[in-house]
């Protein structure tokens with residue numbers, strides 16, 4: 001989603017801002033812009049629709065030079081992706097703003113500001129901020145003080161940064177619902193919506209908290225809370241992320257991240273397994289006491305993370321005997337929810353900044369859940385900060401918009417949760433935990449074996465290049481895996497894909513099946529295999545082409561219209577993790593064949609910080 005970079009230095013900051021924008025490209029955007037307080041003593045800006053490259057080329061031809069600047073990548077919400085809607089937005093040539101989030105009361109503010117004589121040049125909600133600030137500065141000339149007064153009138157979500165031609169000694173910023181981080185340099189300071197944007201200039205960061213206002217000068221940073229109290233925020237040395245910066249030998253970040261899965265699954269397991277048991281304290285010192293009280297689990301998440309939650313329901317109920325509900329956050333947050341006594345609220349998120357998931361967590365706190373647990377990939381995220389317990393997935397930064405290694409590490413974390421709850425409550429069948437702990441230790445090797453199928457899957461992808469629709473089938477815990485496979489295919493190859501529990505086929509979707517609709521199935525060797533085989537016959541009988549990822553012991557063979565890809569045998573409980581891998585590879589290779597922008601698919605954003 002939108003990205004912000006800002007800098008105040010004694011050197012020209014254009015290159016720093018551009019590099020920062022490039023590092024934020026993975027989040028998804030449709031236009032980019034930069035504004036500088038130029039050496040000529042005025043605000044100047046350049047905006048371009050499309051990639052940061054276009055902006056860079058324009059700046060190479062006609063440079064902007066300055067020591068104070070802000071820059072932005074925009075993901076359109078209010079107003080089409082056109083140059084006049086791209087940030088930064090100006091007021092009276094004196095102020096420039098960049099903004100992430102949505103100002104919900106932009107309409108009344110716009111009417112008021114228009115009646116005061118302000119001229120609007122964009123269709124965005126953002127432009128009201130800069131005119132309102134300009135208006136406030138007529139009575140409160142100090143930029144920082146005027147910003148404090150301005151944000152009091154804004155409803156909605158914002159992470160924003162402002163520079164002024166009249167007070168070019170500083171960059172001011174405000175956070176409410178959209179993350180911002182200050183980067184600390186030597187005699188220069190920076191701001192960004194994600195620390196990754198600033199990794200080339202610093203590794204020392206200060207994370208703004210909800211409601212914070214910051215005044216960032218070359219040699220000082222001052223922060224106030226929403227109540228106007230001056231505060232110091234902790235300085236964090238951030239070393240993660242360096243390895244994420246380049247693709248290495250891989251053509252795309254997505255492929256690199258798929259191949260990182262053995263390593264990051266290993267990391268997610270590290271220090272969390274005893275000889276025959278999961279170490280419950282991995283969830284926090286008070287986890288064992290809390291888990292003993294848990295009688296139900298409510299999982300809330302979005303997109304891929306929601307699919308991880310769906311798999312976990314099969315585990316929590318099937319292995320640990322704990323009732324579990326799973327819901328997408330955007331529904332949960334607006335529904336009247338009846339909470340069962342002693343329910344653990346579990347949120348799952350790669351970024352920890354997804355607006356709907358965060359809002360659901362905040363609602364949950366009012367609803368009387370026993371406690372909240374965040375399964376998250378970002379240790380400094382809002383979700384982690386606001387939850388009682390945390391289990392970090394150790395996937396490392398995920399740059400490809402389509403989530404891959406985040407999903408498999410979430411599944412690992414959820415299996416650790418299942419075993420921990422079952423262990424503390426004594427609900428696991430004898431021997432199950434020891435067996436699964438051993439199998440979890442072998443999982444990185446198994447994932448490596450699945451990755452070795454890379455070139456086989458690449459070949460299978462050719463079957464999809466000319467197709468417009470695909471059906472994914474799975475049964476039991478493989479149904480959410482099928483859903484995840486369908487989501488991956490649609491988001492990066494733009495082929496319409498739907499997932500069904502295989503048993504539902506004859507209740508409707510079978511009508512769609514013909515030779516133009518490939519049907520992808522995941523078939524581990526479990527008690528549902530025979531049922532699944534019958535479903536596959538139903539597809540073949542209608543001329544549908546089958547692509548089956550099947551256990552080597554499943555007894556399924558290649559035949560006319562049936563392509564069987566043999567998978568290494570794995571204990572059934574962990575099969576969802578293993579079978580995800582070839583589906584990720586499949587969507588990747590189909591997308592490559594179709595020539596789409598694999599790492600930054602159209603219309604999508606990496607971290608969905610608006611609802």
Ligand code: F6R
Pocket residue numbers: 302303304305306348349350351352353354357401402403404487488491606607608
């Ligand atoms: C799909 C994908 C999205 C995210 C969803 C939630 O590949 O990445 O569906 O899973 O936007 O994001 P997080 O996990 O950051 O809350």
